Amino acid sequence: MTVPAPALPRGGPESLPELVQGGNAREAARSPVYPAGEPRYASGLGERIATVDEATATAALSVGVGFLPVAGAAAHLGPIATGAAVSLLAACAALVQPRAGHALDHHRLTINAGLTAGLAVTAAGLAAAVLPGLTGILLAGVLIGAGTGLITPLGFAALAAASPPERLGQTMGAAELGRELGDAGGPLLVAAVAAATTLTGGFAALAALTRRRNRDLDPAPPPRTAPAGPPALSRRATIMVRSGRVCTYVAAAVAACSSCPQSRRM
Incomplete structure (x- = not known):
């Protein structure tokens, strides 16, 4: 039996894309800004x-x-x-x-x-x-x-x-x-x-x-950068994603227990 993943909570004023963009913006604000093509x-x-x-x-x-x-x-x-x-x-x-x-x-x-x-x-x-x-x-x-x-x-x-x-x-x-x-x-x-x-x-x-x-x-050697990956999440978005995963695991466990023959006899 396949249990659909529960939706992420929407209690806050910001949506997940906004939180992701906010996290990226905060990361960019902490980094030095150099014009395109300039040595660091x-x-x-x-x-x-x-x-x-x-x-x-x-x-x-x-x-x-x-x-x-x-x-x-x-x-x-x-x-x-x-x-x-x-x-x-x-x-x-x-x-x-x-x-x-x-x-x-x-x-x-x-x-x-x-x-x-x-x-x-x-x-x-x-x-x-x-x-x-x-x-x-x-x-x-x-x-x-x-x-x-x-x-x-x-x-x-x-x-x-x-x-x-x-x-x-x-x-x-x-x-x-x-x-x-x-x-x-x-x-x-x-x-x-x-x-x-x-x-x-x-x-x-x-x-x-x-x-x-x-x-x-003579500029300083450019810093080694990690391979490009998915966009960074802000702290609040990370907590929301992890909470959604926990809810998914709990729902799957409850569904498995309810489908067990021993639990039906009880």
């Missing part, structure tokens, strides 16, 4: 990479704002031309930043590739500043603005992905400190090199430093 850096490594990149970008930005007018004045350009170069730098950064963040959200750009490209474009802008005349400072303003605009949102996204939730505020504070150090150190570096050599040498020195270090790009 070891603890602290991703934070250091992003902080250094943000500091480098801020150094280049402050040098562009401070020394492009100096380069323009040395080339006998008027205040309108030098002011236009600085305004062009700021406008390019403002245009690129939201688009870079949107591309990252839609997985059309990865953090690693975006930061590498941003630093390369920024270095090209610093190198373009050594070109004579109006063309040099305008091209430098465009490239420095575009490069720093690409680095800024991706760097903060990398910080958010690499930092545990319980110390996200501390990580962002340290990153902002790094940006301020870059803001102060970039102009000092260019000024010191320019005083020893020329302003062209100052731009070239910062351009040489504005690059990715290959040793910083």
Whole structure:
């Protein structure tokens, strides 16, 4: 005699699929979130990479704002031309930043590739500043603005992905400190090199430093994952399933006893 399995209790406000989804959501909330295709850096490594990149970008930005007018004045350009170069730098950064963040959200750009490209474009802008005349400072303003605009949102996204939730505020504070150090150190570096050599040498020195270090790009080996299985149940759903199984076994035992000849004689 086949005894149908009893239905699972429905006393709670949530159904079993909702409980399963809730359990998966809670498991996902406890796991670090990385954009698609990104390497999972070891603890602290991703934070250091992003902080250094943000500091480098801020150094280049402050040098562009401070020394492009100096380069323009040395080339006998008027205040309108030098002011236009600085305004062009700021406008390019403002245009690129939201688009870079949107591309990252839609997985059309990865953090690693975006930061590498941003630093390369920024270095090209610093190198373009050594070109004579109006063309040099305008091209430098465009490239420095575009490069720093690409680095800024991706760097903060990398910080958010690499930092545990319980110390996200501390990580962002340290990153902002790094940006301020870059803001102060970039102009000092260019000024010191320019005083020893020329302003062209100052731009070239910062351009040489504005690059990715290959040793910083080594991600931690990816964790070994178990083969894909059925979706994880939440604790409440697990209890409900086990209770249903127990009820099934008890019902089967009662049916077997009732069908026994000795129990019918009694």
